[in-house]
Amino acid sequence: MGVRQTTILVILSFVAGLVVASFAGFREFIPGLLEGAWVTVRITVQGCLLAVVMAVIAGIAKMYGPWPLRWLAVCYIEVFRGTSALVQLFWLFFVLPHFGVFLEPMTVAVVGLGLNVGAYGAEVVRGAIQAVPRGQWEASTALNLTRMQALRRIILPQALVAMIPPWGNLFIELLKSTAIVSLITIGDLAFRAQQMNQTTLKTVQIFSIVLVMYLAISMVITLLMRLLERRAAAGLSRGRVS
Template identity: 65%
Template sequence: MGARSIIGMLVGAIGLLAWFSTLERFRAFMPVLLHGAETTLRITAIASVLAFAFAIIAALARLYGLLPIRWLARVYIEMFRGTSLLVQLFWLYFVLPEFGMSLAPFTVAVLALSLNTGAYGAEVVRAAIEAVPSGQWEASTAVNMTRTQALRRIILPQALILMIPPWGNLFIELLKATALVSLITIPDLTFRALELNSITLKTIDIFTLVLLIYLTISLMLTIIMRGLEGAASRGLARGRVH
């Protein structure tokens, strides 16, 4: 889908939300849902940053670490990709205290989401690094660069452009997965919606607004990632010219 179409959908979603907020039947729900959306955004933002960091570390460890480190990276990736996010969330929240480590619900939510998304992202990072032509490594060796220097100056900047589109999808999946944190008492958007629905039984009204709010946030994420992809591509092109 082109950028104009995405922007058009975003404007339409925001317009619908603005219109609904003027109607009597929806007006009372908007402040509560927007407060929940703020929590959802906070969790998404923090977990996204941590997920990217976990993914980079795990991918580099799997590709270039010593054998024990490679094994640990593989265990992390396969464990979090091969088990349910809901189970991971419950394990951190309900089981970890049995070992004397109690974490706040917000911390559990961010940790579970970032570890889970980071495991998927590690494979994206690994594939992007391996997709950089081998000639780039040979060129860096020819000018006496170390592996670390080559990764930082040549390989990762090129791999980053390849990573951005799949990472955009992962961030959107992370956003949608935040709905699960309502199950550990975090008052996110979904929690607020369920709470309102149990009180008012206005299911159609409430979840129509929730649908539009999630859509608005996901479209904003898509536009941001498209912008980053364009900026990274232009920066790499300028670097090649100079």
């Protein structure tokens, strides 16, 4: 799906939201759900930033770090990939206080989801780096670059293009995973919807709006990743030409 098609889908998502919101039976729920959607967006953006940082660090450490860092990276990846995101949130929120560590619910949500997605992203980073042709490493050796200099200047810029599509999928998965943060007392979009549904019993109206909101946010993520992919590919092409 190209940028043009994605842009059209984003516009259609927002139009659908406006159409749904215009119905008389739906209007009363919009303000509360928008507040919940803003919380969901904040968690998603901050969690994505943390996930990218952790993925790059863990992926590179697993491949090229000294054995203590490599061991830590492997433990982090396997633990967070091999256990439930919900259990991880509960552990951070309910178990850490027994050890004297108290975190705000919002912090727990960002850290928990960011670390969870970052563990999957570390394998994306590793796979993208390994996909770079071997000749690029040989060229960096001929230029007398250290391993880290070669990674930063030659390998990672090329691997970035291959990373972007799977990262788009991971970001959308993180967005959908934010629905579980309501279980640690955060008033996100899913929490507001469930709360309204329990008090009004207007299930069709409420969850129709929520469905469109999640779709609109996910389509915005998809569009941004498509634009980033196009820009990265163009920059890589210019670098090769020069």
